[in-house]
Amino acid sequence: MSVTAPLGFRAAGVSAGLKPNGARDVAAVINDGPSRSAAAVFTRNRVKAAPVLWSEQVAEGGRVRAAILNSGGANACTGPPGFQDTHTTAERAGAALDDSPGEVLVCSTGLIGERLAMPELLAGVDSAVATAARDGGLDAADAIRTTDSVAKIAFRRGTADGFGYTVGGMAKGAGMLAPSLATMLSVVTTDADLTPEQCDRVLRAATHRTFERVDSDGCLSTNDTVALMASGASGVTPDEEELTALLTEVCADLTRQLVADAEGASKSVAIEVVGAANEDDAVTVARTVARNALFKCAIYGQDPNWGRVLAAVGTTDATFQPDELNVAINGVWVCRRGAVGDDRSKVDLGPREVTVTVDLSAGSAAATVWTTDLTVEYVHENSAYST
């Protein structure tokens, strides 16, 4: 179902020849309305790929007719010619739809520093627009895969005053999971009737606690994009709080799929920080632990090495006293009051799912960041990718 679960959307995924292996590599997600409100959030990297620079301008207008996405090339660090390529892509889609290119989002993912094969891409845009259909959601999700082993899709149904509306979405490899391939890309759709301002608010609220809290290797991609497109085709304007909750569920579902399919990872690790003075402190501490190479190696080695957790926490400026820190690994409090706690041999690090809980003993705020372990396979895949 994916992005075509909500009414008003057509999608396609076609093979244009950008990927050497002939797999699908160009996707289109088309909003047939009646509304076309939209919003998007982008990478905070200051080195932004051409499609990000383009799509930021499109998103500012608050209206999106279609999103064109390609794998097989990130179009990042390609200078003015690369930006022209993105512009040309949007114009081609606009022409095929007999609509404004200024309302066409463009997303790209693949290697940095190489120009796209434009004749192939433009033919792919024509083909994707021509074949886009109500049942094309899965093909679109397939076409944006790079090293993703499976397509990632999700949807949820909501109700407002007895009338139904739907949120659907697709995503590919979290940028921070495989960032030089560049990118975490996601398109989320809904047939709720929303203003562009509502789209912006609910998308930021949903991504803030989902996509933005995945951190596999601390590396921020040049291409990350999450877009929300609203068709209004259900005729329903839901309560904003309910919609935010629903959208957050869809984004959280996609986030979990990204972590579960991360390149080279053998563990899905939730870093749960509790007892924080405020949520910012909790996120800072969780992210710092999630990025600590030694901690991540220890998890790979199934070693409940709480000393490495403490050493990571100690590098932050969060509010805490070192001798009041507690750490649990998979529920066993191996560190109490900054020193040895319960018997570490009780910790079972066999399963793929790992939870590390850090209690800062400084308040009542909490946050979770999702990460992976640092494995021999990660190093292999990322040392051999472009050569």
Add this chain to the structure above:
Amino acid sequence: MSVTAPLGFRAAGVSAGLKPNGARDVAAVINDGPSRSAAAVFTRNRVKAAPVLWSEQVAEGGRVRAAILNSGGANACTGPPGFQDTHTTAERAGAALDDSPGEVLVCSTGLIGERLAMPELLAGVDSAVATAARDGGLDAADAIRTTDSVAKIAFRRGTADGFGYTVGGMAKGAGMLAPSLATMLSVVTTDADLTPEQCDRVLRAATHRTFERVDSDGCLSTNDTVALMASGASGVTPDEEELTALLTEVCADLTRQLVADAEGASKSVAIEVVGAANEDDAVTVARTVARNALFKCAIYGQDPNWGRVLAAVGTTDATFQPDELNVAINGVWVCRRGAVGDDRSKVDLGPREVTVTVDLSAGSAAATVWTTDLTVEYVHENSAYST
């Protein structure tokens, strides 16, 4: 020669039984004066090992009679009993020297979260103090090794008004190279006649551009300590600028030895940032690239992947324009103006020494950070260490 190169110092390294393999594990460096001015810099980690908490107080007094160092245990995250162990160690050394325990620095390195074997350590302190001699510098450097494959020592001779003075030093595994073993420890000695304030100034100046610019995996140890002890035995008070230059040379020499012997590394990488608006920007950018997991994997794979360098630079708040960035790898400008530059196949990443130059095109400041690649061996060693 090491710490005993300057006049007025005795040293020893003995086997006390803290290391299971019976290797040397307790070192003493004793200053016989006539002066005992000293200074020290410590880890910025807020989770500080007991010996750091103790030695910070000693260093504040500006006078150090002796430094006692042990491998085989970091005495970090050991709570009040661990602090008491450090206190007891200093008292035992004070008794053996018939001097004040408040002028005894203590440094420890090894696993976090375990108490030290105190009877063995105290017997080792007695033995090290009793056997300390003018020719004991190399034994002391040997005793502080953990996974270091070789002892690290350096010395330089200086002249002031025709009279000579000497700076000597020893170091072990940079904390950031093997931080859970915790620690980069270094003791540097001189027979120059200095005040405690001079010691503090020259030590901070020298470490600022040497030890503080090594960053192998971004992980900050709980035990890092660099101490300077001055005996005044040469009778010479050198020009402070000249002394700073000499001390910086000794620290830089030790720094290079640390990177060359880093755990699991196959490359010694200098990240050289030029064209920065100021030195802080240059250091920030260099450190951010040095910590980027994907970049480090690429160097391991001998892949001149400049896109990963740009993606890392883009995450900083340094002054630069993305389309004015230039990147050279081993002298080949593979990225010019934020896009493809010279042919990347010209880059030879075969040798161990690698230089990555980032030109921010924003000013005339520069800085270098030394790091290593991210290797399969690093993951192996750090996933299996404590189990």
